[in-house]
Amino acid sequence: MELDETDRALLRALSQNAAQTASQLGRAVGLSQPAAWRRVQRLWASGALAGRRLDLDPEKLGFGVTVFLGVKLAARGRVSLEDFERIVGAIPEVQRVEHVLGLYDYRLRVVARDLADFERVLRRRIMALPGVGSVEANVMLSEERLPGPL
Amino acid sequence: MELDETDRALLRALSQNAAQTASQLGRAVGLSQPAAWRRVQRLWASGALAGRRLDLDPEKLGFGVTVFLGVKLAARGRVSLEDFERIVGAIPEVQRVEHVLGLYDYRLRVVARDLADFERVLRRRIMALPGVGSVEANVMLSEERLPGPL
DNA sequence: ATTGAAAAGACTGCCAC
DNA sequence: GTGGCAGTCTTTTCAAT
Numbered sequence: 001m002e003l004d005e006t007d008r009a010l011l012r013a014l015s016q017n018a019a020q021t022a023s024q025l026g027r028a029v030g031l032s033q034p035a036a037w038r039r040v041q042r043l044w045a046s047g048a049l050a051g052r053r054l055d056l057d058p059e060k061l062g063f064g065v066t067v068f069l070g071v072k073l074a075a076r077g078r079v080s081l082e083d084f085e086r087i088v089g090a091i092p093e094v095q096r097v098e099h100v101l102g103l104y105d106y107r108l109r110v111v112a113r114d115l116a117d118f119e120r121v122l123r124r125r126i127m128a129l130p131g132v133g134s135v136e137a138n139v140m141l142s143e144e145r146l147p148g149p150l
Numbered sequence: 151m152e153l154d155e156t157d158r159a160l161l162r163a164l165s166q167n168a169a170q171t172a173s174q175l176g177r178a179v180g181l182s183q184p185a186a187w188r189r190v191q192r193l194w195a196s197g198a199l200a201g202r203r204l205d206l207d208p209e210k211l212g213f214g215v216t217v218f219l220g221v222k223l224a225a226r227g228r229v230s231l232e233d234f235e236r237i238v239g240a241i242p243e244v245q246r247v248e249h250v251l252g253l254y255d256y257r258l259r260v261v262a263r264d265l266a267d268f269e270r271v272l273r274r275r276i277m278a279l280p281g282v283g284s285v286e287a288n289v290m291l292s293e294e295r296l297p298g299p300l
Numbered sequence: 301a302t303t304g305a306a307a308a309g310a311c312t313g314c315c316a317c
Numbered sequence: 318g319t320g321g322c323a324g325t326c327t328t329t330t331c332a333a334t
Binding site: 019051060085103141146149 | 151153161164165167168169196197198199200201202203204205206207210211213218220235239242243244245246247248249250251252253254257261286287288289290291292293294295296297298299300
């Protein structure tokens with residue numbers, strides 16, 4: 001589908017605040033409520049808008065530590081990528097699995113209650129995975145989401 | 151605030167589908183519609199629920215390439231972290247800036263239209279940043295979000 | 301916890317441009 | 318074709334019991 005400048009303005013507005021009503025969006029981009037609504041429907045239908053999601057605050061839920069792990073698999077072919085993804089995806093503390101090309105094969109985002117809890121996850125869960133060669137960790141200090149292009 | 155098992159069940163349900171109505175949530179966790187509604191209000195007030203967000207499909211928007219960059223700063227103190235964050239945050243293609251502890255100082259999530267476009271961003275934007283020591287890139291092949299603990 | 305009322309928002313013609 | 322207006326209908330919200 002072709003997106004015009006009004007569609008991009010709608011996407012920008014929705015990125016900043018996904019809880020806006022059609023009439024608020026209309027006001028933001030200079031359209032009536034039904035016109036804005038129809039365009040947003042088209043964006044959903046086209047797949048440009050893919051899903052609704054809530055942000056949970058990990059601190060408030062008792063997860064004070066977020067760690068990024070870069071994983072390099074040891075022997076390609078001994079453990080299939082599908083198997084690795086399935087097993088790692090079953091670890092509760094793993095929030096995200098990114099298959100990447102470069103120095104690592106996978107990047108994992110892991111949360112834990114504190115550093116002691118993270119050590120448990122790392123030793124008993126991650127290091128115990130079959131096919132893992134090397135693991136490198138980065139502890140997150142802070143994170144900022146940005147609007148991105150468009 | 152203290153979260154009981156019902157609150158956690160609500161958060162799990164909402165993580166899976168953020169578009170649920172109070173009555174659907176009530177049915178999922180065994181509560182009446184107003185009881186579920188009141189609990190969700192409390193979760194918003196407590197900050198455990200922090201925001202509503204839409205998933206945009208980068209492919210559909212013309213951004214076919216997502217790259218993770220690990221950045222190590224060159225000379226600590228020559229450029230302040232605040233300055234680095236401000237400048238890197240102003241690059242439109244940068245979607246996320248994570249300040250981390252470990253092998254790298256920052257991890258960036260960058261999108262571009264294609265690899266040629268990414269090369270432009272890397273050479274003219276990222277490498278031109280003041281204070282950058284080394285940069286390591288991982289091209290994303292696929293990504294999976296998981297429910298996480300709770 | 302259930303009911304139900306008030307309000308807000310979602311959706312649908314139809315008309316003008 | 319796209320947008321606006323006016324109206325209907327659903328859902329949410331929240332008070333009363």
